[in-house]
Amino acid sequence: MSKVRFDISLSLDGFMAGPDQSVDNPIGVGGMAVFEWMFPLAAFQAVQGREGGEVNASTPVLEERFADAGAYIMGRNMFGGGHGPWPDDPPWNGWWGIDPPYHAPVFVLTHHAREPQPMEGGTTFTFVTDGIESALEQARATAGDRDVVVGGGAATVRQYLAAGHVDELNVSLAPVLLGSGERPFDDLPDMQLEQVRAVEAPGVTHLRYRVVR
Amino acid sequence: MSKVRFDISLSLDGFMAGPDQSVDNPIGVGGMAVFEWMFPLAAFQAVQGREGGEVNASTPVLEERFADAGAYIMGRNMFGGGHGPWPDDPPWNGWWGIDPPYHAPVFVLTHHAREPQPMEGGTTFTFVTDGIESALEQARATAGDRDVVVGGGAATVRQYLAAGHVDELNVSLAPVLLGSGERPFDDLPDMQLEQVRAVEAPGVTHLRYRVVR
Numbered sequence: 001m002s003k004v005r006f007d008i009s010l011s012l013d014g015f016m017a018g019p020d021q022s023v024d025n026p027i028g029v030g031g032m033a034v035f036e037w038m039f040p041l042a043a044f045q046a047v048q049g050r051e052g053g054e055v056n057a058s059t060p061v062l063e064e065r066f067a068d069a070g071a072y073i074m075g076r077n078m079f080g081g082g083h084g085p086w087p088d089d090p091p092w093n094g095w096w097g098i099d100p101p102y103h104a105p106v107f108v109l110t111h112h113a114r115e116p117q118p119m120e121g122g123t124t125f126t127f128v129t130d131g132i133e134s135a136l137e138q139a140r141a142t143a144g145d146r147d148v149v150v151g152g153g154a155a156t157v158r159q160y161l162a163a164g165h166v167d168e169l170n171v172s173l174a175p176v177l178l179g180s181g182e183r184p185f186d187d188l189p190d191m192q193l194e195q196v197r198a199v200e201a202p203g204v205t206h207l208r209y210r211v212v213r
Numbered sequence: 214m215s216k217v218r219f220d221i222s223l224s225l226d227g228f229m230a231g232p233d234q235s236v237d238n239p240i241g242v243g244g245m246a247v248f249e250w251m252f253p254l255a256a257f258q259a260v261q262g263r264e265g266g267e268v269n270a271s272t273p274v275l276e277e278r279f280a281d282a283g284a285y286i287m288g289r290n291m292f293g294g295g296h297g298p299w300p301d302d303p304p305w306n307g308w309w310g311i312d313p314p315y316h317a318p319v320f321v322l323t324h325h326a327r328e329p330q331p332m333e334g335g336t337t338f339t340f341v342t343d344g345i346e347s348a349l350e351q352a353r354a355t356a357g358d359r360d361v362v363v364g365g366g367a368a369t370v371r372q373y374l375a376a377g378h379v380d381e382l383n384v385s386l387a388p389v390l391l392g393s394g395e396r397p398f399d400d401l402p403d404m405q406l407e408q409v410r411a412v413e414a415p416g417v418t419h420l421r422y423r424v425v426r
Contacts, residue, residue: 012384012406012422013398014227171225173386175408175422177398185226185390193225195388198413205411205420209225209388 005168006150009034015181016154037204047101057201070146071139075156154182169209218381219363222247228394229367250417260314270414283359284352288369367395382422
């Protein structure tokens with residue numbers, strides 16, 4: 001059964017990204033610290049087309065996220081600026097390199113119309129200029145029975161939460177205090193959550209909540 | 214080995230208490246929701262001198278907290294106003310009734326000097342007017358090998374964190390969005406944390422972090 005979810009990494013003080021977040025630095029100053037649990041994992045390296053890496057209690061959590069994702073939605077900043085994130089990636093017009101880790105349709109919220117951009121490995125970036133409902137409708141249509149994942153950033157997560165579109169929240173809570181930055185849970189209408197599970201893993205706890213309707 | 218710790222309940226959006234927190238309502242509007250995991254527990258009822266209640270995965274966490282606590286420090290608001298919190302408690306000058314759940318020395322940070330107040334069940338409230346260092350020194354002296362627990366509220370937790378006195382953070386994360394209120398982790402100096410454990414329990418996840426020095 002398809003649902004709308006997000007999978008975010010959050011600092012203990014509630015930030016998804018550090019301060020001075022921008023299209024050139026979508027995770028903000030110091031924001032990389034909330035993802036430190038993820039980078040060493042073999043399951044993460046694999047979606048980048050790389051070999052090696054660690055296997056630990058985060059592995060099944062991350063594998064499940066990728067396996068259940070039928071389509072992604074992301075904000076313009078998260079789509080990125082003028083180069084890839086990895087030192088040995090060739091320059092390319094987006095953060096994610098020529099073979100992005102999504103391997104699925106990605107709908108990018110933007111004010112600037114642009115042709116769809118198919119990438120290597122099954123990722124296609126489709127640029128949506130007519131709002132979050134339109135992006136959701138398109139993502140649902142392509143996701144089939146798999147999930148629509150609201151990938152970020154914080155403003156995009158907040159918009160979908162506020163509009164009542166999110167069924168499931170996956171929060172990987174990192175033992176980090178960022179001090180300032182982007183908070184996904186600010187200024188939301190009242191909503192009721194139910195804790196579904198908590199998975200303890202090295203340097204992170206993976207929490208899952210369901211929105212009660 | 215005695216350490217300085219705090220045990221707080223926190224909403225998913227990072228609040229220890231709701232808005233409009235005061236001496237008459239130290240948990241603020243809606244703040245009770247972050248403690249909902251605790252009230253039904255037999256281990257919580259027991260420290261109130263009551264019988265019955267539930268046993269679940271939170272039980273050993275709560276029992277350990279009480280067992281390891283040698284002395285408490287709390288802010289003036291948390292000490293409370295003119296009545297006890299329980300409907301059948303007699304009115305008393307403090308939140309906690311005539312037999313408070315601490316059963317240990319409690320040091321209350323205040324600007325108003327007052328004689329120590331021994332209560333039933335081993336709790337003594339001592340009022341400290343010369344600052345957080347003095348309260349810590351007095352608490353350490355009475356705690357012996359057991360822990361000094363910074364009980365709250367958010368401002369008191371933040372003061373001890375900022376001053377570098379806290380060794381261990383226990384955070385019971387509740388599946389609740391409060392929207393506004395008191396945040397314990399705002400405006401702190403840089404500090405490095407290590408995740409020690411995460412315990413999944415009904416309606417809450419109990420996280421423990423160590424301050425890395």
